[in-house]
Amino acid sequence: MERKLIAIDLDGTTLNAAAEIAPRTKAVLKEARAAGHIVSIVTGRPNRISANIYDELGLDSPMINFNGSLGYLPHQDWADEYQYTFNKEVAFDLLTHREELGINMIAAEGKNLFLAVRDQPVEVGFFPSVLQANQILNQKTLQENPTSLTVAVDRGHQEHLLSYLQHNFADEIDAAPWGGPNSVVELGVKGVQKATGVEFLANHYHIARKDIIAFGDEHNDTAMIDYAGWGVAMQNATPAIKALANDITPLDNDHDGLATYLQDYLKLAE
Template identity: 25%
Template sequence: MTPAPSAPRYVFLDVDGTYAHHGEVPPGHERVVRAARVNGHRVLLCTGRPKSMLPDQIRAAGFDGIVASAGGYVEVDGEVLRDQRFPAELAARAIEVLDRHCAAYLLEAPEALYGRPGVDRRLGELLDGHFGRGRGADGAASPLEILKALETPDDLGSCSFAKITYFGAAIPWPELGAELGDQLGILPSSIAAMGESAGEIYLRGVHKALGIEAVTAHLGVPREDVIAFGDGLNDLEMLEHAGTGVAIEGADPRVLAVADLVVAGPQVEGLVEGFARVGLV
């Protein structure tokens, strides 16, 4: 293995498709995170999920902080550095558009998920094998386990949230995005089988690199000491910003194009090789 560098590095890990596979963290990934921290490096999760959708099994290795909600929420050593939510007008517009097009959606906040009554049942129906209850046939954790944080208040208009994930909309995501307006961004779902009926809605201009900048400014870290690992379109800014950007095999070509290195996916414990190649372990 490559010797660990003498200067500490600051590592930012995307969760789904990078650190975890179908919600499960491979043992090798947990092992190299622990080893990198023993070697003096700091490792943080950097995910599109809100903090409320990061169960214990994802965080079990121990992390120095979290960049969640795709950069909207940042926490380091238990201190919250950033917590950006939708302004009330944009929140109301997004809810109205999603309701009008019969989408099943989750309003994502650090403290909870918010949705209409019955949204958990509808998600189960829409996602079938992806979001089946209990554990899957292969023993993997059910993605619906994240709904333990779900609340269904009578008035969603009173909810404060940072991002939205939706499924089953009656129109394709590009058309839905046009109705949302230019202050909100939209990305297709990372679950390819959902096609154009699903996606993520976020505040335009908020992305993971902003979250990383909040961490590095707080800790006084130079950009060249940042190493980021990711596979999704919401990782583009993060990989471009990092001193070393590492993409996962099979990622979108736009993600691969901005990466300095490419490693295998979590289904074969690709971060074991990845951490070695950048000298963390």
């Protein structure tokens, strides 16, 4: 079998509902690598909360974070590392208008950047419940252009925020609401998606599109599933992702759906 590039989303795909890697998933991904295939994480998560998963899987491939905006080799300096950023004035504008836009929290992030501000406690899993003094986002502390802005907004204000961003910053950024229970809008560089990262990986490893297999479950996986030669939706994926994919895993992310599918697809030994 031709060498495959296996692009794996984390939440809802490689990770179970407890955000953990099941032993079987870990074992199958290890087998896939032993068989000569490349396994690479392609996630919306920041690097600060995915490097631990990368290490747990024992990977040595580049990792793609922030939905395609950062590509790097964890724990080392790498000449081919890339990071897309947008103008920090977008963050300053939202800070200025946060009351009228119903914004409860803004986090500005990049590879080595994490600053946030919140007016009230926001239970969003990815963010520290207590901010350190050196993590407060304001006009003075944000010195560099961010890779990502994550904005928690009152549910009733989300449409207004999206139209405000569209009206003011459509040339610079794409804004996408998260799936799931939290009313959160994520901002990234216009036109950069997970497929950007997958294409970068494919070029790096000289792998043809037909030999890319990608697994995902949510709207931020759309471009990646579409770009891959073989796009696979998880059993627990959104209807839109299932409709787009070449195939759907029989089992969900709580029952080793990715591992079971991959073992069969790559014809790995039981």
